[in-house]
Amino acid sequence: MLTIYGDSISGNCHKVRFVADRLGIPYRWIEISVLKAETRTADFLAMNPAGQVPTVRLADGRFLSQSNAIMLHLAEGSALVPADxxxxxxxxxxxxxxxxxxxxxxxxxxxxxxxxxxxxxxxxxxxxxxxxxxxxxxxxxxxxxxxxxxxxxxxxxxxxxxxxxxxxxxxxxxxxxxxxxxxxxxxxxxxxxxxxx
The missing domain is CATH 1.20.1050.10 (Glutathione S-transferase Yfyf (Class Pi); Chain A, domain 2)
Incomplete structure (x- = not known):
């Protein structure tokens, strides 16, 4: 299952959630607070050395960051990406x-x-x-x-x-x-x- 590491105050994180919800992709949301510097912990930096949310762990265990890159990956082949x-x-x-x-x-x-x-x-x-x-x-x-x-x-x-x-x-x-x-x-x-x- 997809895991989204995101901060609920972040529009960039909501983008990923909006796409997953729209496409019916099941996911687990793990709240990571930017204001509490939770993106700067050793565990988080091991997933994303840039220390930014959103970061996702794909079902196969690989990580991906940057909201628009994540959206493109999740939506590939769907109606959210124009065929033309x-x-x-x-x-x-x-x-x-x-x-x-x-x-x-x-x-x-x-x-x-x-x-x-x-x-x-x-x-x-x-x-x-x-x-x-x-x-x-x-x-x-x-x-x-x-x-x-x-x-x-x-x-x-x-x-x-x-x-x-x-x-x-x-x-x-x-x-x-x-x-x-x-x-x-x-x-x-x-x-x-x-x-x-």
Whole structure:
């Protein structure tokens, strides 16, 4: 059976859970607290020397880390990965963008504000501006479509919804991005997860 080592406060960990749940893949969840430095123990570092969650142990005992790599592995051959090569490449484009441009702003500001309790004055002011740009890119893209690529829910949507649905915890107003807000509600319903707002 798949074992997921994850922190319930992490959107990156929820991505893996969302995929496993959607595809009916049975798993055991082991809670690993980042705030308690449980990713820095010798036992955890033996599984993932980078000391990051999520990390999974596959049924055959091998380990895999990085949320998007795990999602791709779990979803291979499923409807969550477009069959068309170009649409699949577009999905990957959004997966890379999510980790490089989205997560580094939306998730970081959320963590500092919601979990570390920092005031706006204590945070990098550029994060708010960058986050607004990121959400604006998403809003523009979703103005003409229901999902990010291929006309159906894919891993791109799951990757992007994980932190976007929690953006308000970082001080972002999804109401300012109506196409994003509608998409979040659509993806939450499709995945069968409780709405966050």
């Amino acid at each position: 090569a170009y649409q699949r490449a577009l999905m990957n484009q959004w997966l890379f963008w999510e980790q490089y441009s989205h997560e580094t702003v939306i998730a970081v500001r959320r963590f500092h504000k919601h979990y570390l309790g920092k005031s706006d004055d204590e945070m990098d002011p550029a994060l708010l501006e960058k986050g607004a740009r990121v959400l604006g890119v998403m809003d523009g893209h979703l103005a003409a479509r229901d999902y990010f690529t291929g006309g159906a829910l894919s891993l791109a949507d799951i990757a992007l919804v994980a932190y976007t649905r929690l953006a308000h915890e970082g001080g972002f107003r999804l109401a300012d991005y109506p196409h994003v807000a509608a998409w979040v509600a659509r993806v939450e319903k499709y995945l069968g997860i409780a709405a966050t707002r």
